Amino acid sequence: MQRFGHWRRKRFWWETVEAYIYLLPTLIVLGLFTFYPFVNAFVYSAYNIRTRTVPGPVVFTSTEGVEDWVRLLSRGRLPEELTRALERRGVSPDNLWVRLREANRWVLKDEGSNDEYIVLRDGDTLKVHKAATGWVGTPVGWANFQRALQDPDFAKALVNTSVYVGVSVPVTLVLALVIATLLNQALRGRPFFRLATFLPYITPVVAITMVWGWIYDRHVGLLNYLLGSVAGLFGFQFSFLDWLNDARFALPALIIMNVWRFVGYQALILLAGMQAIDREYYEAARVDGGGGLEIWRRITLPLLTPQIFFLLIISLIGSFRIFEEVLVLFHGPGPEKAALTIVYYIFTKAFDSGHYGLASAASVVLFAIIFVLSLFQLTVTQRRVHYER
Amino acid sequence: MRKFLVVLTLLAIGFVGLGQVTITFWHAMSGALGEALTTLVQKFMAENPTIKVDLVYQGGYSALQQKLIAAVAAKEPPTLAQQYENWTTQWLDALVDLDLFLPEVLINDILPQFDQRFEGRLVTVPFNKSILVLYYRTDLWPVPPKTWDEFVAMAKAVAKVEGGQLVRYGTAFRPANPEIFLTFLTQAEGSLLSDDWKTVTVNNAAGMEAAKFAAELSKYALVQSGYISDALAKGVAIGGWVDTSAGYTYNMSAAKTANIPLAVAPLPCYKNCASMIQGTNLAIFSIKQTKAQIEAAAKLIAFLLREDNTVYWAEKTGYLPVTAHGIHSKAWQAIMAKSEIARIGTQQLLAGGFGQLLHPNYMDMRSALITYWEQLIKAQDTPENIMNNLAAQLNTLK
Structure with missing residues (x-):
């Protein structure tokens, strides 16, 4: 009786209603622009x-x-x-x-x-x-799914996106760990480095991509100039790489740019995690004779796993949705469609070709991939997450 | 007396307001193009005080296309909109047959190069139209090539190799521009599909000729995804390349930046002098529009196609007049005498302008074309194999 007594109180009901009123604007926006299109994508996937x-x-x-x-x-x-x-x-x-x-x-x-x-x-x-x-x-039943799965472009988009995710997610995370560890030291000018690493994340993606378009330029690009200078220092001949027009370099170009873009954000999250670790663990480790790298491996890294896990999920989902960078950097799917990603495929099928059903089917496939991977991470990876007690 | 006049004026305004028809016109013309369109629309409203035109700039072509898709789906399209042929095929049933509302004399005045019927229906009229022409560096090759053989000879002579790499290019291609291949194909008297769309013809003898020609040129070509004018501005040396007449301003500006002499000429010809027309058309939506609105939109179309206005539009924007009266008018002749691009663009249009294939799956076909056009200009396979693979893919889309 006591457990459910609060139901009878007017105050409880008023607080509940009040909470829902506060939530209502967000629920309306989410409902209209997220949940309704989400459900509709499933419906449309079965129609022409x-x-x-x-x-x-x-x-x-x-x-x-x-x-x-x-x-x-x-x-x-x-x-x-x-x-x-x-x-x-x-x-x-x-x-x-x-x-x-x-x-x-x-x-x-x-x-x-x-x-x-x-x-x-x-x-x-x-x-x-x-x-x-x-x-x-x-x-049309499953015809749109069949058509997507038989489309060589969709297969290419799947492979490209998988390679992009498979490389960019771990590389960004490892680099972010290194940067966060460095920023956690008593370095001179630490605030500047923090700001410098975080700046790419808060700069609009289109502006960043346009700048990288210049950096990657074969003839006057900064990257080729730097690579050429380094090669020259060691007495090597360097022929300029055609980053944006050679199919071998299109995906690496995309990966390099986005690693640079997201590494600062991830480093900041990890840095916050590092600074929240109780100093007592480190002191105890030092008393026990632990060295710098060993302490990092046995204390810092395990106690950072909640942040690492969070970043893995977020960056995995985000990376599967890569789109704007492809559009701005390559003005299309890249040389020999080497930068064709799943979302770019969905976009062109819907808005260029008018195959809304096919595009919806491809969206559902993308959702299924992200859902399964997230589920895998939640069930398998989380077992390795250590929470500070 | 004064009170009486005020009341009279108010009543007059009220009557005009009551009798006024409002139409919306969605477009993608920015900068100087937008200003020229605004001027024309204001002139139209001054001539037709009972019609109010809400001219709405919707962003670039891509934004306009997405907004039109959403508007048609929501059954709230504008009265009038700019659109490419492959957009039109998506919502053909939602459009009005223009020959029911436009005077026959005006329809007959539209240049035959722009005459497009969708499943036999006239639902669009040409608006901002340009055409592929040849840009060439007069310091590298003073006389523009007139034939395919001369084009290859020029590309070969201008190209320069150092350390096994091209450092000066005979020509330039963009994989995103398969319209260049379609132009070569049409010049060889070939086509993607047979007239009844039942047979894929791209890999017949004419198709092979076009593919081999492109493959030969590509030996000396800069192939890049970015605009050719961008490469030009960065000092990349290119002998001559095919680009739209609408790109004249960009190419000339790049040439000025790079301090090089650039000129424009009609395309080199083969069996004919065909060149693909680019740009959008105008169409009237029927959904949620009254007959009065449709008549008003048709009136605006007729106004825009009127001799003086199509010439004004072409002069201010770099596009081409779209009617016979416009292109043969004294005003346009005077403009051609002064403007190189006006003269060459017109010459090219009359010599063999042709439009897009109006097939409902054209965008899928174009996507396949881009794939194989890129293989062709990057010499990734033999022209024969590439054309046969393209034909196999087109077979699934026809």
């Missing part, structure tokens, strides 16, 4: 979607004077019999006009009600249907 004028119920059939009808409708004029038939349905002839005409198909619009009628010719018969124009979905 096109903008069409679809015939509804038949309102009138004529087998007489078919040729006269065709002649008049083809001139954008209305046969008298047709206007009379529609008038009987309450459509004023003054409001009726032809807006589309093909060899055997005409669409009429009723200005008064904004309704449409479609006239279809089938041999010697003309049928007038009520009609509607808009997105029409034809159920």
Whole structure:
């Protein structure tokens, strides 16, 4: 009785309602722009979607004077019999006009009600249907998934994205660990280095990518200049790399840029984690004769696993969604589609080719991949996470 | 008396307001192009006080396309919008047949090079149109090539190799521009598909000729994803390359930055002098529009295509006039006498301008074209294999 007593209190209910009122704006925004599209992607993946004028119920059939009808409708004029038939349905002839005409198909619009009628010719018969124009979905079952999985471009996008994620996620994390460890030392100018490593993360991605476009330029790019200078120091010949036009370097170019972009953010999270570790652990380790690297390996690293785990999940999900950088850096999917990623594939299928069903199916596949990997991390990796007690 | 006049004026304003039709016009014209369009629309409204045009700049082409997709899906499209042919095929049923609303004399005045019928219907009219032409460096090759053979000879002579790498290029290609291949293909009297779209014809004898020509040129070519003008501005030496007439300002500006002499010429020809037309059209949506709005939008289209206005638009933007009256007008002849790009663009258009294939799967076909065009200009396989592989992929899309 005591456990559920708070239900009876008015204050409890008021606080609950108040909490939901505060949450409401966020829930509305999330519902409209996240959950609704999310659910719709699943629905759309089972349909072929096109903008069409679809015939509804038949309102009138004529087998007489078919040729006269065709002649008049083809001139954008209305046969008298047709206007009379529609008038009987309450459509004023003054409001009726032809807006589309093909060899055997005409669409009429009723200005008064904004309704449409479609006239279809089938041999010697003309049928007038009520009609509607808009997105029409034809159920196709798993066909969109089959089509995506058989599409060599989708396979390429999957491979490219997997390589990108497989390389950039661990490399960024390892570098972030090194940087965080360095920033955790009593270095001179530490605030500057912290700011410098974090700055790329807060700079708009399009601006960063455009700058990197210049850095990667084959002829006047900074990267080739630096590599050439280093090679020159050691007496080597260096032929300029075509970072943005050679398929071998497109993905590495993308990885280098994004490692640079995210390493500061990850280092800052890890640094915060390092600074929260109780000093007593270190003092005890030193008393026991532990060296710098050993202490880092046996104390710092295990106690950082919650932050590492968090970063793994976040960067894994983020990396699978790479898109803007590809668009800005390569103006397309890159040389020989070497930088074609899954999200770029989804974008082009939806907004270039108008295959909304196929794009939705590809989104569902992407969701499934991220979901399975996240689940794997939650169940398997988390066993290795040590929380400070 | 004064009170009476005030009341009269208010009543007059009220009547005009009541009788006014408002239409929305979505476009992607920024900067000087947007200013020229605004001027024209304001002139139209001054001539037609009962029509109010809400001219809405929607960002670049990509943004405009996405907004139109969303608007059609939500059944809230604008009255009038700029659009590429491959967008139009996506929402063909939502458009109005323009020949029901435009005067026949105007339709007949549109240059045949721009005449496009979607499944037999006239649903668009040309608006901002440019065409592929040849840009060339007069210091490297003073006389522009006129034939395919001359083009290859120029590319070969201009190209310079040092340490096994090209350091000066005969020509330049972008993998994202398969329109250049389509131009070569049409010049060889080939096509992607047969006229009835039932057979893939890209790998026939004409297709092979076009592919071999592109492969030969690519031996001396700079191949890059970025704009050729960007390479030019950075001092990269290129003999001559195919680009749109609308890119004239960018190419000339890059040439000025790099301090090199650049000129423009019609494309080298083969069996004909075909060149692919670029740019968007205008179409009227029927969804949620009244007949009065559609008539007003058609009136605006007719106004934009009027001789003086199509010439004004072309003069201010670098695009081409789209009607016969416009292109043969005295005003345009005077502009051509002064402007190199106006003259060459017009010459190229009349010599063999052709438009996009109006197939509903054209964008998928173009994506396949980009893949194989890139293989061709990077010499990743023989032209025969590349064309056969392209044909196999087009077969699944036709």
